[in-house]
Ligand SMILES: Nc1ncnc2c1ncn2[C@@H]1O[C@H](COP(=O)(O)OP(=O)(O)O)[C@@H](O)[C@H]1O
């Protein structure tokens with residue numbers, strides 16, 4: 001029996017560039033934190049595929065059909081489009097890749113444990129991205145086809161866009177590499193069309209215009225703090241709403257994209273020069289940008305808790321902003337390292353915000369380890385060890 005393989009992928013926080021990063025080629029800064037989703041890939045009992053996650057009270061046994069996975073018990077059908085959508089898509093993408101490489105599907109059990117939820121409630125650390133990266137990595141290792149990070153990111157992106165072409169994939173990049181990351185997204189709608197036309201293997205190795213991943217140096221003189229607003233928020237609702245507004249089709253959108261690019265560039269230069277004051281100014285700029293977007297497009301980004309979170313960070317001499325789509329979930333604050341964070345945490349507690357004890361995960365050893373530019377040169381790495 002093939003030995004079980006376990007992989008854990010970290011959650012993420014967005015430092016700069018949210019909403020703008022939805023546009024292919026627009027920059028964002030994302031970082032990975034030390035809360036994880038863990039996926040074990042192992043040999044199942046009597047079904048071809050078994051998915052077990054702590055989000056469901058029972059495991060779901062499945063068969064492999066001509067068009068993908070189906071549940072053995074029809075009562076489980078609803079889970080395939082809901083809670084299990086990302087896991088199912090990850091399995092189907094790896095199955096398609098193996099089939100295109102002339103390899104048989106591998107009997108598979110995936111067992112998932114999430115630390116990105118509090119009592120079953122997501123806290124906004126990118127659980128869909130982390131579960132996809134962890135599942136793809138555990139599966140490809142288990143099947144004897146270990147891959148370099150850039151191919152794992154691409155497989156995870158393909159799995160993700162089969163569920164929804166909306167999300168940028170910034171969470172996938174942070175979960176794949178860890179540390180502070182500069183991320184630009186590819187055109188997901190175009191990728192999905194290509195995936196349907198050419199299949200996984202060919203799409204995986206094509207050039208993906210717009211996609212960039214680069215490691216950034218962490219700031220040395222600032223501490224990072226994360227506050228949980230206590231309420232979960234639906235990112236897809238906000239992103240879907242935005243694309244239907246008149247704002248989306250107006251000149252205001254291109255002004256927003258230009259301002260966002262400037263904010264991210266200022267933050268990147270501040271990180272590269274290790275200039276804490278410049279980074280704080282850039283993060284305050286990101287807060288103002290999101291606030292203007294909120295007013296213009298009426299997205300409900302700034303809840304009372306998220307506004308309090310930012311105000312408290314600035315009152316303590318730092319900078320704060322929502323992380324991601326807002327409306328709830330988390331926000332971040334950066335404080336000068338010589339500032340006692342207890343004042344911030346007291347202010348947050350008074351506003352009903354929970355300070356989460358999170359640290360940035362270890363970064364890639366060198367920026368050269370991070371490259372999403374893998375094209376056809378990576379083809380040989382697809383050939384599995386056991387083939
Ligand atoms: N522990 C888990 N097990 C299986 N799937 C998960 C798990 N955590 C998240 N997911 C997938 O991610 C989806 C949640 O995505 P989303 O609402 O975007 O949350 P987040 O903001 O944390 O990414 C779930 O519906 C499910 O498909």
Ligand SMILES: C[C@@](O)(CCOP(=O)(O)OP(=O)(O)O)CC(=O)O
Nearest residue numbers: 018019124126167168235323324325
């Ligand atoms: C709006 C965004 O640019 C940032 C959203 O970040 P969130 O952290 O809100 O997303 P979830 O991981 O689903 O919680 C959308 C995106 O980049 O996909």
